[in-house]
Amino acid sequence: MTAIDTSKAPAAIGPYVQGVKLGQMIITSGQLPINPETSEIPADVAEQTLQSLKNGLAIVEEAGLAAKNIVKTTVFVKDLNDFGRVNEVYGKFFDENNAPYPARSCVEVARLPKDALVEIEMIACP
């Protein structure tokens, strides 16, 4: 197992790594919507969703794969009333990256680190 480390995604905020590579498979940690350049979290759930997706993809790309290789995601949302807005951004992200939609689980959680509205983890395989 190799840890993945990139400045294009936010640094871990606890005792974990951004992602790991196991053979050819990549597993990212849950990505909060932290902009790696500013360390800011946008206020809006749509912008947060996009930032979390960008952070996850940056980790996947750092380890040598691409959006089309993402086979599974887990989306954690603070409020399932945001489901529609999250889906809109999420679908567009994969469309614009010419990638098929991965398998996915989406769950509402009581609270996320940094009081984020969304966190997304990814699994990618060649």
Ligand SMILES: CC(=[NH2+])C(=O)[O-]
């Ligand atoms: C943000 C995150 N992935 C964690 O485990 O705290």
